[in-house]
Amino acid sequence: MNITQEFDTIAAISTPLGMGGVGVIRISGDKAFDVIKKIYSKQNFTHNMISHGWIGVNKEHGFQKVDEVLVLPFFAPHSYTGEDVVEIHCHGGINIVKKILSLCLEAGCRPAEKGEFTKRAFLNKKMDLSQAEAVADLIHSKTQDFVSVSAKNLSGVLANKIREIRKSIMDVLSRIVAGIDFPEDVAEPEYSYIIEELNKSISEIDSILKSASTSNVMRQGVSVAIVGRPNVGKSSLFNTLLNLDRAIVTDIAGTTRDVLRETLDFGIPVTLIDTAGIREGDSVSKVEEIGIEYSKQSLDEADLVLFLYDASQGITPEDETIWELAKTKNNVRIANKCDLVSDRTSDAYYISTKTKEGIDEIRDLIKSKVCDVNPDSLEFATNTRQQECLRQAKNSLKIALEAAQMEELQDLISIDIKSALMALDELTGEVVTDEVLNNIFDNFCIGK
Ligand SMILES: Nc1nc2c(ncn2[C@@H]2O[C@H](COP(=O)(O)OP(=O)(O)OP(=O)(O)O)[C@@H](O)[C@H]2O)c(=O)[nH]1
Ligand SMILES: [Mg+2]
Structure with a gap:
C-alpha cells in the first residue's frame, strides 16, 4: 500500500x-x-x-x-x-x-x-514492526538499561535475526514445493536435510525465547511491598529508599491509609509499595480497614515482601500474624528502629531509618532477590506479542519436524512450515491485523 x-x-x-x-x-x-x-x-x-x-x-x-x-x-x-x-x-x-x-x-x-x-x-x-515497538519501548523505558536494550532492537537486531530464521525456513519450503510442483525435474529434498534445517531454526527461536523472562522483568519491572504493623516505620523505610519525603510519617498508629507506589531504577524498574499498617480491633476505622485490605492485596501480589517489625518492641503476636502471610512469599525480615536496642539476637536484618544503619544492605538484598538480571546477557528484548509469535512458529516447526522424522508426505509437512512462516511474518508485521496495529500504536504518544 x-x-x-x-x-x-x-x-x-x-x-x-x-x-x-x-x-x-x-x-x-x-x-x-x-x-x-x-x-x-x-x-x-x-x-x-x-x-x-x-x-x-x-x-x-x-x-x-x-x-x-x-x-x-x-x-x-x-x-x-x-x-x-x-x-x-x-x-x-x-x-x-x-x-x-x-x-x-x-x-x-x-x-x-x-x-x-x-x-x-x-x-x-x-522500519518493521519490531523496530516500531522498540521506538515505544525507548520512549517508555523506565530504566537506563532498558534504553540500551530497546536501542538494539531499534537498530534492527531482532528484525535481522527473524529475517535470517525466516530465510532458512523459506529455503526448506521452496525445495519441498519445487519437488511437489515439478516432480519430474526436481527431486524431493532428503528428510535428513529437512530435519536438520528445522532443528536449526527451532534452536534459533529457542535462543531468542530463552531471554523472554529476563526481557519481561526488564520491561515490566518488579514490585516490592513493605508490610507490617502500624508504626513500625514502613513509610520511613519507603521514604529512605526513595531518598524523598514521599509518605507522611507520624508516631500515630494508622497514619498510612492508601497504598503508595513509586518506581526506582535498580537496573530494572522496582515499584516500591508503602502499605497501611495491618491490625485489627475496634480502633480501626472504615477507611483504615479498606487500606488494610489493600495492604494484604499488595502483599499477595508483590514479587518481594519487606516484612518490618519494631526492634524495640520485639516480635508481638500481631507481628506474627502478618509474618504468617509474608513468609509464604519471597521475603526479607527486617527489625527496624535498631538505634533503640542493643540486643540483636534475631535472625532479622537490623536497620534504622533514623540513623540509616543497614539501609544499603536492604538495597543490596532487593537487588539480589528480585533484580538479578544481567542486561548485557540480553541479546534480544522481546515483548509478549513477539514471544507469542515465536512460540507459535516454534510449535508449527516442531509439528513439521515430527512429521519429517516419520517421513510423512512432504506436502503435509509444508503446511506446518507455512504456518511457522506466517507466525514470523506476524512478528515483523509483514502480515498483521488492524487490531494488532492499533493496539501497538495506541501505546504511543501523540507526535511520535
Ligand atoms: N527511633 C526510630 N524511630 C523510627 C524509626 N523509623 C521510624 N521511626 C518512627 O516511628 C514512627 C512511625 O513511623 P512511620 O514510618 O510513620 O510508620 P508506619 O509503619 O508507616 O506507620 P503506619 O503508616 O501508621 O502503619 C515515627 O514517629 C517515626 O519517626 C527508626 O529507625 N528509629
Ligand atoms: Mg505509614
Whole structure:
C-alpha cells in the first residue's frame, strides 16, 4: 500500500507540552511543503538542510511574525515516515507550540493521532514492526538499561535475526514445493536435510525465547511491598529508599491509609509499595480497614515482601500474624528502629531509618532477590506479542519436524512450515491485523 497517496497530511507537537529550550512541531504527508510555505518566511527548501526564518500569518498589511524558528525539511522517501516531512523548531513555550500547530492545521493538516508518524514509517517500510515497538519501548523505558536494550532492537537486531530464521525456513519450503510442483525435474529434498534445517531454526527461536523472562522483568519491572504493623516505620523505610519525603510519617498508629507506589531504577524498574499498617480491633476505622485490605492485596501480589517489625518492641503476636502471610512469599525480615536496642539476637536484618544503619544492605538484598538480571546477557528484548509469535512458529516447526522424522508426505509437512512462516511474518508485521496495529500504536504518544 502506498500510504502517501492514501493518507492526508498530519501535524503534531512532538515535544512534551511544557516550558523548554525548544519545541518541535512535525508535519508529514503530501502537502507538508504546501503547508509550511503558507506560514513560513522562506519558500525554498533543501533536503536535510536547516533554514532559519519566521513562522507567521499573512495579513493584508503584510506578514505578521509569530516566532523565530529553524525549519528542517526531509523529502520523501528520505524521512522518518517515508513521506515529505517538515520539522519546525520553535521556542519551547506551551502557547508558542500550540499557536504554530494551529497555524499548520489552518494551512491544511489534520492533527496526528497517537503514534501516527511511526505507524506511517512502518506502513512505508521504513522500519518493521519490531523496530516500531522498540521506538515505544525507548520512549517508555523506565530504566537506563532498558534504553540500551530497546536501542538494539531499534537498530534492527531482532528484525535481522527473524529475517535470517525466516530465510532458512523459506529455503526448506521452496525445495519441498519445487519437488511437489515439478516432480519430474526436481527431486524431493532428503528428510535428513529437512530435519536438520528445522532443528536449526527451532534452536534459533529457542535462543531468542530463552531471554523472554529476563526481557519481561526488564520491561515490566518488579514490585516490592513493605508490610507490617502500624508504626513500625514502613513509610520511613519507603521514604529512605526513595531518598524523598514521599509518605507522611507520624508516631500515630494508622497514619498510612492508601497504598503508595513509586518506581526506582535498580537496573530494572522496582515499584516500591508503602502499605497501611495491618491490625485489627475496634480502633480501626472504615477507611483504615479498606487500606488494610489493600495492604494484604499488595502483599499477595508483590514479587518481594519487606516484612518490618519494631526492634524495640520485639516480635508481638500481631507481628506474627502478618509474618504468617509474608513468609509464604519471597521475603526479607527486617527489625527496624535498631538505634533503640542493643540486643540483636534475631535472625532479622537490623536497620534504622533514623540513623540509616543497614539501609544499603536492604538495597543490596532487593537487588539480589528480585533484580538479578544481567542486561548485557540480553541479546534480544522481546515483548509478549513477539514471544507469542515465536512460540507459535516454534510449535508449527516442531509439528513439521515430527512429521519429517516419520517421513510423512512432504506436502503435509509444508503446511506446518507455512504456518511457522506466517507466525514470523506476524512478528515483523509483514502480515498483521488492524487490531494488532492499533493496539501497538495506541501505546504511543501523540507526535511520535
Ligand atoms: N527511633 C526510630 N524511630 C523510627 C524509626 N523509623 C521510624 N521511626 C518512627 O516511628 C514512627 C512511625 O513511623 P512511620 O514510618 O510513620 O510508620 P508506619 O509503619 O508507616 O506507620 P503506619 O503508616 O501508621 O502503619 C515515627 O514517629 C517515626 O519517626 C527508626 O529507625 N528509629
Ligand atoms: Mg505509614
